[in-house]
Amino acid sequence: MLVSLMMIPQINSLMAQNETIKTIHNRKSVRNYTDQPVKTEDLVTLVKAGMAAPSGMDRRPWEFYILQDRGQMEALAQQLPYAKMVANAQAAIIVLGNPDVSSYWYLDCSAATQNILLAAESMGLGAVWTAAYPYEDRMSAIIKTLNIPEPYKPLVLIPIGYPTGSDKPKDKWNEAKVHINGW
Amino acid sequence: MLVSLMMIPQINSLMAQNETIKTIHNRKSVRNYTDQPVKTEDLVTLVKAGMAAPSGMDRRPWEFYILQDRGQMEALAQQLPYAKMVANAQAAIIVLGNPDVSSYWYLDCSAATQNILLAAESMGLGAVWTAAYPYEDRMSAIIKTLNIPEPYKPLVLIPIGYPTGSDKPKDKWNEAKVHINGW
Numbered sequence: 001m002l003v004s005l006m007m008i009p010q011i012n013s014l015m016a017q018n019e020t021i022k023t024i025h026n027r028k029s030v031r032n033y034t035d036q037p038v039k040t041e042d043l044v045t046l047v048k049a050g051m052a053a054p055s056g057m058d059r060r061p062w063e064f065y066i067l068q069d070r071g072q073m074e075a076l077a078q079q080l081p082y083a084k085m086v087a088n089a090q091a092a093i094i095v096l097g098n099p100d101v102s103s104y105w106y107l108d109c110s111a112a113t114q115n116i117l118l119a120a121e122s123m124g125l126g127a128v129w130t131a132a133y134p135y136e137d138r139m140s141a142i143i144k145t146l147n148i149p150e151p152y153k154p155l156v157l158i159p160i161g162y163p164t165g166s167d168k169p170k171d172k173w174n175e176a177k178v179h180i181n182g183w
Numbered sequence: 184m185l186v187s188l189m190m191i192p193q194i195n196s197l198m199a200q201n202e203t204i205k206t207i208h209n210r211k212s213v214r215n216y217t218d219q220p221v222k223t224e225d226l227v228t229l230v231k232a233g234m235a236a237p238s239g240m241d242r243r244p245w246e247f248y249i250l251q252d253r254g255q256m257e258a259l260a261q262q263l264p265y266a267k268m269v270a271n272a273q274a275a276i277i278v279l280g281n282p283d284v285s286s287y288w289y290l291d292c293s294a295a296t297q298n299i300l301l302a303a304e305s306m307g308l309g310a311v312w313t314a315a316y317p318y319e320d321r322m323s324a325i326i327k328t329l330n331i332p333e334p335y336k337p338l339v340l341i342p343i344g345y346p347t348g349s350d351k352p353k354d355k356w357n358e359a360k361v362h363i364n365g366w
Contacts, residue, residue: 051355060360114294174243
């Protein structure tokens with residue numbers, strides 16, 4: 001640690017003018033949604049953001065499932081304890097990978113998921129990463145409920161809706177996790 | 184596929200006013216850098232963006248190494264064929280995970296990496312994801328060159344510099360990869 005990391009004022013001043021940095025820090029796991037519907041075209045905008053992610057060897061081993069069917073959302077909520085808020089969401093996006101296209105599809109799909117979460121925050125929407133991969137039971141529940149064909153694997157189910165305002169971003173900054181020119 | 188996806192005008196109009204969506208689509212893998220130095224405080228801003236990512240069970244299994252040592256950057260360029268542009272970069276950020284904190288550290292660290300890439304784009308910097316994990320030889324080269332202690336594993340080495348302008352974003356939109364309420 002060769003330089004001081006006491007640079008919060010600099011970061012705050014950058015955040016005040018850089019909308020992307022602001023979105024990155026304002027993004028939060030939103031688990032509580034209002035009844036306001038989410039337009040299909042806005043969900044497509046989120047998927048388009050996901051598909052702009054980088055991927056290893058530019059293989060793009062991803063697929064995106066937009067779910068708006070209330071019955072299927074409730075069926076998934078019952079089977080997925082960590083995603084039960086999807087029953088109260090307006091929609092969900094499932095990001096899936098094709099292991100035949102890339103063995104490391106889950107890394108590329110994680111980058112795509114982060115793009116979707118940030119795009120949602122920037123549009124005033126709330127979203128949350130609920131993990132499917134690497135849990136076999138969760139992946140299987142999604143595959144069966146949505147009739148996903150082989151060989152696709154769900155990485156994540158992202159419930160989406162307009163936030164009630166009760167979920168807040170966390171300040172996770174921890175200087176001890178930064179190593180400058182030496183561990 | 185129940186609705187038309189011909190919504191490019193809507194997306195373009197959103198991109199024109201939403202800086203985050205614009206950054207997501209303008210992000211590119213930048214492999215060519217000018218000689219302009221990158222300030223340490225800007226590298227710390229990138230790391231702060233990385234640390235704002237979500238993580239499974241909020242475990243935050245990540246560490247960030249800021250590398251500015253020219254000799255070590257050249258040593259890494261020689262050992263890592265897919266990261267040889269780091270010899271011409273001004274700095275690099277290595278995102279590492281702690282497998283003892285989370286078995287799925289590489290998913291959380293992928294989200295953190297995507298935050299860093301987007302923050303860099305938004306600040307006029309160029310960066311590129313060069314994979315370390317899951318390649319044992321690449322991880323070992325980084326661990327040995329930078330004296331990384333156990334049990335940390337490098338996911339990615341991100342060369343950083345100001346772009347020459349020769350690297351362009353790709354339009355990866357592919358309607359066939361979107362499934363709306365049915366595969």
